[in-house]
Every structure is written in structure tokens, then in C-alpha cells.
Amino acid sequence: MRLGIDIGGTKTAAVAIGEDGELSDQVRMPTGFGADQVVATALRTVERMSDLAGVDASAFASIGIGIPGAVDSATGRVRHAVNLGLEGLDLGSRLSDRLGVDVRVENDVKAAALGAHHLLGIADGIRKHSMAYLNLGTGMAAGIVLDGTLLRGGHGVAGEIGHIPVDPAGEQCGCGQRGCLETFASGSALARMWPTEHPLPGRDLFDRADAGEPDAVAVRERFLTGVASAVRLLVLTTDVEDVVIGGGLAALGDDLLVGVRRILVAWSADSAFLDSLDLARRVQVIPNGFPAAAVGAALIGGPAWQKS
CATH class of the missing domain: 3.30.420.40 (ATPase, nucleotide binding domain)
Structure with a gap:
């Protein structure tokens, strides 16, 4: 064991x-x-x-x-x-x-990527060769598994896509830059864009948007666009077969998945290039309650994961 x-x-x-x-x-x-x-x-x-x-x-x-x-x-x-x-x-x-x-x-996000990779292999009956785990927690980060190998990078920061600026005039990020992806799609971003006393801010936002509140709809779309942008970025830079969304905000489940896929489909309608990548098919949300980081941690002792 x-x-x-x-x-x-x-x-x-x-x-x-x-x-x-x-x-x-x-x-x-x-x-x-x-x-x-x-x-x-x-x-x-x-x-x-x-x-x-x-x-x-x-x-x-x-x-x-x-x-x-x-x-x-x-x-x-x-x-x-x-x-x-x-x-x-x-x-x-x-x-x-x-x-x-x-x-x-x-690192816990990289460990969770291994756990998600393991889960996909069980689900399909094969070992997936390439996937990215997009962690939406307080911040945003990704863990990437390419050809069965966890990607760490030369300084251990491979996958820190939350700190890629996408709006130079945007909000200042905790990293010191402006307009990072994390300032659009993360728990901290939601706390800033949708201040509420509700114990589950993301759930409160989505429920109010479903009820037709204009402010909630606007914030939800901004958040979903940030998540979809992260999915697009991961596919365009690594060409992974699957992008699995995890972290605390993954508890939004199908509401999150349907919203992200909707935006990806809309982008594909305007771009033959994006349409050819079938981005919406590649994204999924990890099952609620699956202990991805603990499972991945159990796997890191094996020789297949000790490479960079």
C-alpha cells in the first residue's frame, strides 16, 4: 500500500x-x-x-x-x-x-494533478498521457501531466498560470502584477467582485445570477470567462487532452462546467482554429469529494513521478 x-x-x-x-x-x-x-x-x-x-x-x-x-x-x-x-x-x-x-x-496542486490523472485512468480503463488540473481555490494554479510525467519546470513553478497577466489595466494581484488571471477566476477574485456574508460565496453568486439579478449575472460571466481563458491557455500551451477543474470552487459542479463550456463554444463559433481544438469537450470538473491531492501524494513515491 x-x-x-x-x-x-x-x-x-x-x-x-x-x-x-x-x-x-x-x-x-x-x-x-x-x-x-x-x-x-x-x-x-x-x-x-x-x-x-x-x-x-x-x-x-x-x-x-x-x-x-x-x-x-x-x-x-x-x-x-x-x-x-x-x-x-x-x-x-x-x-x-x-x-x-x-x-x-x-506541492499540493501538483499532487492533485497526479490524483486527477489517476482518476481519469480508472474511468477510461487506460492511463491518460496528458492532462492539466486547474485548481480554483483562494488563488489559481495548475498541475500538468505530460506523457505520463509530472511537469515541474526548471524552478518548480510550471503551471502557475494564475499569475499570467491578461489585462495590464486590471486589478493588482497579490503577486504584484496587474490583471492576472487569478484576479478574475479564484476565490479571492469572487470575494472582491461579489462581497457577501453567505458562507458559500460562489453558490450565492450563481443562485442569484440564475434568479436574474443583473449584477450577479455580470460577475458570474466575468468569473466564467476567466476560467474559460485558463482552460484555453492550458490547451494552447500544452495541448493536454483533458483539463480537470478542481479546488474549492469545483463544488459548483455542473453549474460551473456548463457555464465554462458555453463560453468555450461561443468562442469556437467565431474561430475555426479554436473550433478545431474542441475545447469544450476537453474540460470537466472533478467529482465532489474526491481526495485528489491525497491520492496524488500517495503516488509520488513511484519512479514514474520523480522526473521533472
Whole structure:
């Protein structure tokens, strides 16, 4: 069995994958804040999964961690995970020393890309060769799998499409640039464009747009156009067969998928080139509740994923 752990800003999730590709039950627990507490959370999660599996931690074929921030996958060092209170942590080596097992660490979005890739392979009965996972959370980022290999890039920032400027006169992004894709299509973008006390701002926006509120319709279309632009960008730069939308805003489900496809179809009607790419067919939304980052983390110990 391979163990995968997704360490998020507030909660940590874990899942084990058997040799047959089947998933175990998930374990969820709160994430501690700061280096020592993050390590402690990971150790408690391994202990809990070991108890459920009835084996010692050393019996897992591999242990992988998906975590926010800048991750050096070769050394297991995590930097700039501000929501976890981490400016620098040698997470992989600290866990390996405590567990006596090699622990590999990957950025959470890249790990989720592997998880989505695994899911598509199960659904189709084959291993997909190329796909992108478009994460719509507080920010926007993508993980890309090409020819069965996770794309990391020379500095580990492959897929950071949320910080590609598309409107030089647009809103200032947290990265310091203006008009980035993330300022149109992300949780932070919705919070700015659609301020509300509703616990689910995206759901509130879509429901009000469906009810015909003009302001809601305008914001929804701006958001959907940003997501569709990200899909188009990923296909034009990497020619992936599938773009799988995940992250917190993927909970919008079919409403999100239908809206994005509608915009892609409209663009294709005006461009024979785009029409030939069949963009609407390539996009889908990950099933609600699928633990993509934890599944991907379970897979990163394998040799197929250790390339860049």
C-alpha cells in the first residue's frame, strides 16, 4: 500500500492506495500551525492510517505529502507556506528520520494533478498521457501531466498560470502584477467582485445570477470567462487532452462546467482554429469529494513521478 497525505491550511486528509489501485477510507484531522505542529500533524496522520491498516508505518511501500508552498521535491523542503506558518521546513527529512521510511513531498496542486490523472485512468480503463488540473481555490494554479510525467519546470513553478497577466489595466494581484488571471477566476477574485456574508460565496453568486439579478449575472460571466481563458491557455500551451477543474470552487459542479463550456463554444463559433481544438469537450470538473491531492501524494513515491 502507498500512503498519501494532503496537508491543507486548516485540515489534513490521508488515503492509502492498494496494489489494485483501490482507495482506502479517508482520514481527516485538523492541521497544526507552525513547523513543529505541521510535523506532528503528519506523524499523527501516519499513526492513524497505520492503525487502520493494521501495519507499521514501515510497511507502506511509499509515503507522500502534498502541501501548499514552494516545494523542492528532490529534498522535501517546503518554503513560503504562509497559511501553515512555514517559511522553511525540511519536512521530508524530518518525517523520514522519525518514521524510518523515505517520505517524498510535492506541492499540493501538483499532487492533485497526479490524483486527477489517476482518476481519469480508472474511468477510461487506460492511463491518460496528458492532462492539466486547474485548481480554483483562494488563488489559481495548475498541475500538468505530460506523457505520463509530472511537469515541474526548471524552478518548480510550471503551471502557475494564475499569475499570467491578461489585462495590464486590471486589478493588482497579490503577486504584484496587474490583471492576472487569478484576479478574475479564484476565490479571492469572487470575494472582491461579489462581497457577501453567505458562507458559500460562489453558490450565492450563481443562485442569484440564475434568479436574474443583473449584477450577479455580470460577475458570474466575468468569473466564467476567466476560467474559460485558463482552460484555453492550458490547451494552447500544452495541448493536454483533458483539463480537470478542481479546488474549492469545483463544488459548483455542473453549474460551473456548463457555464465554462458555453463560453468555450461561443468562442469556437467565431474561430475555426479554436473550433478545431474542441475545447469544450476537453474540460470537466472533478467529482465532489474526491481526495485528489491525497491520492496524488500517495503516488509520488513511484519512479514514474520523480522526473521533472
